[in-house]
Amino acid sequence: MNLAQHLIIAPILIPLVTGAALLLFDERQRTLKAMIGLASTIAIFAVAIALFRFADRIDGPDMAQQGVYLLGNWAAPFGIVLVVDRLSALMLVLTSTLAIPALIFALARWHTAGVHFHSLFQFLLMGLNGAFLTGDLFNLFVFFEVMLAASYGLLLHGSGLLRVKAGLHYIAVNLAAALLFLIGVSLIYGVTGTLNMADLAVRVATVGAEQRMLLEAGAGILGVAFLIKAGMWPLNFWLPPAYTAASAPVAGIFAIMSKVGIYVILRLTLLVFGEGTPSSGFGLHVLLIGGLATITFGAIGVLASQALGRLAGFSVLVSSGTMLTAIGMGSGGITTGALFYLVSSTLTISAFFMLIELVERGQDAGASVLAVTMEAYGDADAEDEEEEGGGGFAMPGTMAMLGICFAACGILLAGLPPLSGFVAKFAMLSAMLNPAGGESVAPVPAYIWFVVFLIILSGLSALIAMTRSGIRTFWASLEGTAPRVLVIEMAPVLMLLFATMVLTVQAGPVMRYMDATTEALSATHHYIDAVTGARRVGAPGPEVQP
Amino acid sequence: MELILSLGIGVMTGSGVWLILRPRTYQVIIGLSLLSYAVNLFIFGVGGLKVNAPAILTDGVAVSAYSDPVPQALVLTAIVIGFATTALFLVVLIASRGLTGTDHVDGREQSQ
Numbered sequence: 289m290n291l292a293q294h295l296i297i298a299p300i301l302i303p304l305v306t307g308a309a310l311l312l313f314d315e316r317q318r319t320l321k322a323m324i325g326l327a328s329t330i331a332i333f334a335v336a337i338a339l340f341r342f343a344d345r346i347d348g349p350d351m352a353q354q355g356v357y358l359l360g361n362w363a364a365p366f367g368i369v370l371v372v373d374r375l376s377a378l379m380l381v382l383t384s385t386l387a388i389p390a391l392i393f394a395l396a397r398w399h400t401a402g403v404h405f406h407s408l409f410q411f412l413l414m415g416l417n418g419a420f421l422t423g424d425l426f427n428l429f430v431f432f433e434v435m436l437a438a439s440y441g442l443l444l445h446g447s448g449l450l451r452v453k454a455g456l457h458y459i460a461v462n463l464a465a466a467l468l469f470l471i472g473v474s475l476i477y478g479v480t481g482t483l484n485m486a487d488l489a490v491r492v493a494t495v496g497a498e499q500r501m502l503l504e505a506g507a508g509i510l511g512v513a514f515l516i517k518a519g520m521w522p523l524n525f526w527l528p529p530a531y532t533a534a535s536a537p538v539a540g541i542f543a544i545m546s547k548v549g550i551y552v553i554l555r556l557t558l559l560v561f562g563e564g565t566p567s568s569g570f571g572l573h574v575l576l577i578g579g580l581a582t583i584t585f586g587a588i589g590v591l592a593s594q595a596l597g598r599l600a601g602f603s604v605l606v607s608s609g610t611m612l613t614a615i616g617m618g619s620g621g622i623t624t625g626a627l628f629y630l631v632s633s634t635l636t637i638s639a640f641f642m643l644i645e646l647v648e649r650g651q652d653a654g655a656s657v658l659a660v661t662m663e664a665y666g667d668a669d670a671e672d673e674e675e676e677g678g679g680g681f682a683m684p685g686t687m688a689m690l691g692i693c694f695a696a697c698g699i700l701l702a703g704l705p706p707l708s709g710f711v712a713k714f715a716m717l718s719a720m721l722n723p724a725g726g727e728s729v730a731p732v733p734a735y736i737w738f739v740v741f742l743i744i745l746s747g748l749s750a751l752i753a754m755t756r757s758g759i760r761t762f763w764a765s766l767e768g769t770a771p772r773v774l775v776i777e778m779a780p781v782l783m784l785l786f787a788t789m790v791l792t793v794q795a796g797p798v799m800r801y802m803d804a805t806t807e808a809l810s811a812t813h814h815y816i817d818a819v820t821g822a823r824r825v826g827a828p829g830p831e832v833q834p
Numbered sequence: 835m836e837l838i839l840s841l842g843i844g845v846m847t848g849s850g851v852w853l854i855l856r857p858r859t860y861q862v863i864i865g866l867s868l869l870s871y872a873v874n875l876f877i878f879g880v881g882g883l884k885v886n887a888p889a890i891l892t893d894g895v896a897v898s899a900y901s902d903p904v905p906q907a908l909v910l911t912a913i914v915i916g917f918a919t920t921a922l923f924l925v926v927l928i929a930s931r932g933l934t935g936t937d938h939v940d941g942r943e944q945s946q
Contacts, residue, residue: 426908433915440922444929452930453941456859459923460939463866464854466919467873470912474873477904478880 292342296357296372298335299380299417302328307410315403322395325406329391332413333384336377343377344801356423356822364819365487371423371819374805375627379420379551382631383544385787386638387413389780393642394537396777401446401535408445412438412541419548423819425473425483425510428552432469432517436462439545442538443530454533461526465516472510479503486819489559489812493566504570507560511553511571518549519608521581528589528601536645539600540780543638546604547630550611554623557615558809559816569618576616576739582609583742587749596644596761599753600637603701606746607633613739614716619723620806625715627802632708632791636700639784643693646773646781647761686773691762693778696785698754703747708791713743715799835883839875846872857944859927859937863920870916874909881905 306328313321346355357370372380391409399405415435422428440462444455477483479499480491495503516523527546531539553575561570586605593599610633614626696707703713720736791798808814846868853865881902889903927937934941 426911430911430915433919437919437922440919440926444926447929449933449941452926452933455926456930456939456941459919459926460854460862460866463919463923464869466915467866467869470873470877474877474880474905474908477908483904 292338293357295335295338295342296355296370296421297359299332299339299384299421300370300414302332302335303410303414303417307407307414310407310410311404318400321406322399325409326388326391326395328410329384329387329413332417333381333388336380336384339372340377340381343372343374344804356818358822358824361824361826363824364822365482365484368427369423369484369486369819369822370421371486371815372421373815374801374808375551375555376420378627378631378801378805379547380417382547382634383413383416383420386541386544386634386784389642389783390537390540390638392776392783393540393780394535396774398446398535398537402444404441405445408438408441409541412442414438416544416548420551423485425476425485425488427483429466429469429473432548433466435545435548436466439542442541443534445538446535451533451535454529457526458530461516465513468509468516469513472506472508472513475502475506475509479506484819485556485559486816489562489565489816490820492560495566500567504567507556507567507570510556511574514549514552515578515612516549517546518553518612519546519582519605520575520578520612521585521605521609524582524585524605524608527604528598531601531604531641532595532597536642539597539641540638543604543634543641546608547611547634550608550615550630553612554615554809559812562810562812572616572618574616575612579609579611579613579616580739580742582606582612583746585609587742587746590746590753591749593753596648596757597641599757600640600644603637603640603750606750607637610716610743610746613743617720617739619719620810621719621723622716623806623809624799624802625712625717625719627805628708628715628791628795628799629712631798632700632712632788635784635788635791636697636709639693639781639788640697640701642777642784643690643697643781646777647690647694649773687762689778690773691758693781693785694754694758694762696788698751698758700785700788701747701754702751704751706792708788708795711792711795713747717743835885839879839883843872843875843879846875857938857940859930859939862939863923863927866923867920870912870920874912874916877905877909877912879905 306324310321310324313324315321343355355372356364357372358364359368359370361367387409394405394409412435415431415433415438418431419428419435422431440455440459443458444451473483476488479495479502480488482488482491492503512523519527531542534542557571557575561567582605586602586607586609589602590599590606593602607629611626611630614622614629700707700709703709717740720740721732850865850867850869850872853861853868856862856865881904884901887899887901889901889906891900930941931937936943938944
């Protein structure tokens with residue numbers, strides 16, 4: 289074990305310890321809590337970057353012995369393992385890239401709108417990171433629940449009628465999903481006798497024909513639980529109201545939560561039901577058709593939305609649907625594009641959720657909700673002083689900045705050049721139309737044309753909806769008062785948009801990384817060998833270091 | 835024993851599903867509790883039903899004489915997590931009742 293290997297558990301430990309420690313401080317020590325939370329989040333980001341570089345170096349055939357962390361020093365099928373490979377490292381980096389701007393945004397005012405914001409935020413990060421790292425199905429359930437429990441608290445943060453109503457539905461749906469998760473996991477355990485994902489992939493091949501139906505039923509039920517999280521139609525009616533009702537920084541970090549379901553589906557389908565296994569291609573059709581239905585539903589929702597918040601909520605669905613469709617097509621090239629799309633669309637939607645709050649601040653609805661919550665927590669006076677005394681720098685040229693950011697979000701959501709949304713969609717569509725990748729033009733099946741058509745149409749609907757709302761918000765504004773926006777509220781949005789710009793400029797290297805990720809995902813034996821071959825510390829026998 | 839267990843799980847699941855589809859929040863929470871009991875029993879059942887079989891290994895006893903300890907550990911975790919989330923849901927439910935003045939899941943009575 290070297291230091292890099294011990295880093296694998298850090299993305300779980302840092303937020304756990306920080307979140308627990310923050311509970312000990314009184315709510316009045318707001319600045320201190322904020323600083324500790326921010327420091328922890330930045331530390332997680334640093335660790336995630338380190339793991340990202342580590343995974344890039346060790347993945348592939350060399351992964352054995354390195355990317356696997358045996359918790360409690362128990363060997364693989366008996367103990368719980370944490371595994372870092374390219375995909376999980378990518379998701380870790382994405383999570384912390386969203387977390388820092390969301391937290392900074394919250395520091396402007398939102399973290400004062402209720403209690404324990406910083407603890408809940410850290411626990412949410414812990415659940416997310418854990419879900420991305422774990423290599424054990426039941427442990428995945430536990431991290432899912434940690435994440436969900438924190439998200440219930442965060443969704444209700446700021447209170448108010450709208451949040452409680454949306455929260456009630458959100459919690460009920462997710463509790464039911466958790467039960468489905470348990471049924472699926474226990475069915476799979478009942479058939480294969482293992483919960484370790486790598487061991488499961490090995491044992492699935494040996495399951496007899498009469499047991500296979502039970503296994504597939506279990507996998508299907510498990511899949512439903514993840515699809516509820518990912519927001520596949522018709523399991524997604526809870527999502528837009530919940531994301532709309534959440535306060536802006538919370539919605540910003542929630543943008544990654546629907547991707548957790550997609551991450552798990554991507555990992556498990558390729559690992560357990562990948563090519564060459566007896567149940568190869570299990571459930572791909574459901575993903576494809578469900579994904580297309582989700583895109584359609586999301587695009588209609590985007591067009592029908594009057595409020596910006598709902599527009600963003602339905603954009604989450606469009607993004608999920610596109611990802612599910614791409615996974616459902618079950619081809620490496622498309623998955624590469626889809627991973628790029630995942631990063632790009634998550635950053636965009638997160639930025640968009642925060643931007644909406646700033647844009648709508650000038651209008652009545654959002655401001656009055658905030659005012660009510662502030663009053664409820666007795667912060668009205670403190671806030672007023674801050675407003676008058678200028679505790680924080682107001683943004684110069686507010687409307688111009690907001691307009692530019694809004695336009696950038698629109699371009700990203702619609703997938704127009706020059707930003708990363710275009711690169712992502714182009715990569716996916718070109719892989720769909722020309723799977724061979726060469727000059728040869730093979731005839732494209734009709735359903736592919738349909739998929740391409742639908743994806744482009746969803747972009748068009750986003751463009752129409754964004755243009756319409758943009759005109760209404762920025763050009764046809766009657767009152768003409770610019771909202772007062774602080775620099776630390778604008779900066780997070782700019783940071784996220786800057787990240788998408790980096791994605792665009794560095795599209796080549798990023799795409800190569802995604803390509804390597806897809807390759808590593810399809811070469812399941814590397815993952816399996818790494819997990820099953822991981823040795824305990826101090827175990828007898830020669831260390832096999834390739 | 836298998837029959838009784840499966841009937842128990844089935845009845846609780848059926849009642850639970852019916853209850854979570856009802857419009858009152860109290861019915862929903864009871865339905866979720868029933869469902870979680872059913873799921874806990876189900877998890878317990880996948881390890882195979884055995885009477886008087888210990889889960890702790892001792893030397894010189896055949897493996898078939900033990901009951902599977904993993905589902906027992908899983909069910910313990912599931913109970914704890916289910917308990918915590920139900921408690922949290924209860925708080926939200928009461929908050930919703932206080933804010934809306936009704937126990938309808940949509941926060942308002944359906945217009946007659």
